[in-house]
Amino acid sequence: LSGEFDIIARCFAPLSASSPDALALKDDVAFLASEGLAITKDLLVEGVHFRAKDPRDLVARKALRVNLSDLAGKGAKPFGYFLGCVWPMAVKEDSIESFARGLGEDQDLFKVALLGGDTTAHRENSAPLIISVTMLGRAQDRITRRNGASIGDDVYVSGTIGDAGLALLVLENALKVSAADKKALVERYQLPVPRLSLGGAILGLATASIDISDGLLADARHIASESSVAIEITAEKIPLSPAAARWLDGEKDRNAAIARLASSGDDYEIFFTASAARRRSIEMAAQVTRTPVARIGSVVKGDGVRLIDVSGALIKTPQLGYDHFKD
Amino acid sequence: LSGEFDIIARCFAPLSASSPDALALKDDVAFLASEGLAITKDLLVEGVHFRAKDPRDLVARKALRVNLSDLAGKGAKPFGYFLGCVWPMAVKEDSIESFARGLGEDQDLFKVALLGGDTTAHRENSAPLIISVTMLGRAQDRITRRNGASIGDDVYVSGTIGDAGLALLVLENALKVSAADKKALVERYQLPVPRLSLGGAILGLATASIDISDGLLADARHIASESSVAIEITAEKIPLSPAAARWLDGEKDRNAAIARLASSGDDYEIFFTASAARRRSIEMAAQVTRTPVARIGSVVKGDGVRLIDVSGALIKTPQLGYDHFKD
Numbered sequence: 001l002s003g004e005f006d007i008i009a010r011c012f013a014p015l016s017a018s019s020p021d022a023l024a025l026k027d028d029v030a031f032l033a034s035e036g037l038a039i040t041k042d043l044l045v046e047g048v049h050f051r052a053k054d055p056r057d058l059v060a061r062k063a064l065r066v067n068l069s070d071l072a073g074k075g076a077k078p079f080g081y082f083l084g085c086v087w088p089m090a091v092k093e094d095s096i097e098s099f100a101r102g103l104g105e106d107q108d109l110f111k112v113a114l115l116g117g118d119t120t121a122h123r124e125n126s127a128p129l130i131i132s133v134t135m136l137g138r139a140q141d142r143i144t145r146r147n148g149a150s151i152g153d154d155v156y157v158s159g160t161i162g163d164a165g166l167a168l169l170v171l172e173n174a175l176k177v178s179a180a181d182k183k184a185l186v187e188r189y190q191l192p193v194p195r196l197s198l199g200g201a202i203l204g205l206a207t208a209s210i211d212i213s214d215g216l217l218a219d220a221r222h223i224a225s226e227s228s229v230a231i232e233i234t235a236e237k238i239p240l241s242p243a244a245a246r247w248l249d250g251e252k253d254r255n256a257a258i259a260r261l262a263s264s265g266d267d268y269e270i271f272f273t274a275s276a277a278r279r280r281s282i283e284m285a286a287q288v289t290r291t292p293v294a295r296i297g298s299v300v301k302g303d304g305v306r307l308i309d310v311s312g313a314l315i316k317t318p319q320l321g322y323d324h325f326k327d
Numbered sequence: 328l329s330g331e332f333d334i335i336a337r338c339f340a341p342l343s344a345s346s347p348d349a350l351a352l353k354d355d356v357a358f359l360a361s362e363g364l365a366i367t368k369d370l371l372v373e374g375v376h377f378r379a380k381d382p383r384d385l386v387a388r389k390a391l392r393v394n395l396s397d398l399a400g401k402g403a404k405p406f407g408y409f410l411g412c413v414w415p416m417a418v419k420e421d422s423i424e425s426f427a428r429g430l431g432e433d434q435d436l437f438k439v440a441l442l443g444g445d446t447t448a449h450r451e452n453s454a455p456l457i458i459s460v461t462m463l464g465r466a467q468d469r470i471t472r473r474n475g476a477s478i479g480d481d482v483y484v485s486g487t488i489g490d491a492g493l494a495l496l497v498l499e500n501a502l503k504v505s506a507a508d509k510k511a512l513v514e515r516y517q518l519p520v521p522r523l524s525l526g527g528a529i530l531g532l533a534t535a536s537i538d539i540s541d542g543l544l545a546d547a548r549h550i551a552s553e554s555s556v557a558i559e560i561t562a563e564k565i566p567l568s569p570a571a572a573r574w575l576d577g578e579k580d581r582n583a584a585i586a587r588l589a590s591s592g593d594d595y596e597i598f599f600t601a602s603a604a605r606r607r608s609i610e611m612a613a614q615v616t617r618t619p620v621a622r623i624g625s626v627v628k629g630d631g632v633r634l635i636d637v638s639g640a641l642i643k644t645p646q647l648g649y650d651h652f653k654d
Binding site: 004025039045085096097100117118121127128130 | 331334335338339341342343344345346348349350352356357359362363364366367368369370372374375376406407409410411412413420423424426427430431434440441442443444445446447448449450454455457459461463
């Protein structure tokens with residue numbers, strides 16, 4: 001079987017050809033220009049996007065947040081969503097109640113409302129919970145696309161990278177860290193914080209942006225490919241949390257370890273590019289939105305993404321991102 | 328466990344309270360009044376909404392059509408949709424190709440475009456295909472709600488009732504009919520035709536309407552409940568296809584058999600109410616849209632739905648509609 005992106009390009013992208021609003025399925029949202037609406041749809045599958053034992057209120061909140069993050073990356077302001085769930089037939093009522101409670105908590109935090117949806121069940125008593133969220137946001141006259149990066153632009157990323165990937169290792173007992181680090185990492189995995197303020201603040205400043213769900217390098221590659229440029233990222237400039245930095249200090253091959261952090265998914269930070277002339281404005285946007293933003297590289301001629309060390313030498317990177325049909 | 332509608336009312340409806348656009352989750356769509364958009368979301372689960380052996384192109388078309396039907400019932404004009412699929416990990420590429428081909432055929436027929444979505448896979452090689460469609464339609468200043476039926480209104484239904492229910496019996500070898508009748512019935516089950524023209528033509532004429540997915544009686548009950556009225560339907564006036572009429576002729580208890588047709592799902596006809604003063608206009612709407620429309624009852628005081636015989640006597644009806652958490 002071809003990979004997920006081949007299937008989308010070959011089977012589904014042609015179905016979007018008649019509507020410019022679909023952006024050829026090459027961005028994170030559709031943008032209904034005449035209505036000023038940005039719309040995204042992400043599915044979450046138990047066992048793939050969350051673990052069977054994750055508390056249902058946290059799963060609900062993550063389902064909202066990964067969709068909110070898509071809108072954040074585009075500079076749109078979310079206001080409502082549609083929810084579809086397929087529950088196992090024998091689901092306990094308190095699971096659904098917990099799920100709804102989680103939704104309510106995040107609705108209050110992010111000022112969004114449930115607009116509609118569909119509640120169904122598998123025919124099997126035990127089967128994976130499936131969650132489908134379609135999130136709507138207002139975006140006046142434009143959004144920040146993936147395809148605007150220019151040679152010479154600076155490359156930025158918000159927050160810290162790789163924490164959710166480490167959290168998964170910790171949760172699967174493949175990595176041992178201190179109790180405090182475990183708590184910090186797992187929270188990044190279970191409750192990512194969509195960078196909505198920053199996404200709004202860099203609208204009009206950033207030349208291209210994307211929220212990081214597949215991993216820093218994989219999502220940078222989407223920007224490079226849609227913008228027909230190459231992106232160079234300096235490994236040592238990638239911002240790390242204290243917990244990730246401690247983990248890194250214990251690794252023998254430091255470059256390989258950074259590459260691994262930059263290849264793990266679920267960060268939900270914003271990766272973006274902006275003209276070097278905008279450095280001061282980007283700093284201000286970061287400051288007023290109280291969002292840490294690091295300048296980690298630059299846009300250059302060519303294609304693809306290169307992770308380099310301080311001397312400029314190429315660092316070998318593992319497979320880029322997750323493919324639903326290949327992993 | 329409570330039933331599907333209890334869960335929605337208790338757990339999910341409160342989450343919609345802050346947005347009037349959600350219509351309190353009490354209609355088939357959300358209506359974004361300021362954008363003039365009607366939006367609906369229906370999930371289809373293999374083994375529940377379609378059969379594992381149904382051809383994938385027909386499944387794709389049905390997924391679009393049940394969502395188109397929701398918009399038809401509200402008088403909105405569809406233009407685009409978001410699609411989320413969860414495929415079994417070991418899906419064959421030609422299944423996805425067939426699915427996409429089906430989408431393409433119906434996109435051409437109904438003038439809608441794919442706007443975005445998400446393609447994912449189960450972790451299991453064989454697991455039920457899940458399809459989530461969010462369909463968008465334009466609806467100038469209003470839609471036909473469920474809650475406008477008034478005492479004294481006429482009650483109408485389009486097309487014919489019960490064919491898809493009989494088709495399921497035929498497909499499961501629980502009923503034998505002629506080859507020609509089988510073909511006609513199965514087409515109704517696999518390729519329902521959303522009544523988009525009629526839905527648009529009765530906007531402003533109908534006081535309430537709904538597309539019939541759960542069964543004539545179950546969906547009539549939604550109108551009765553939302554409108555705080557009772558609905559009386561005369562069994563012999565319910566329009567039947569030649570195939571369904573032939574089946575009925577072979578049944579011993581004619582009233583029970585009609586009740587069964589009116590309780591089976593997947594008709595995707597429009598059930599609606601209109602003032603008796605509008606009879607001529609409704610006839611014209613049916614004529615210009617070339618849609619068969621039958622007047623089958625009236626709106627009366629009280630609550631619930633009553634199926635009556637020609638003498639006015641109550642006909643006993645089976646369980647109303649399908650409950651995902653109870654069947």
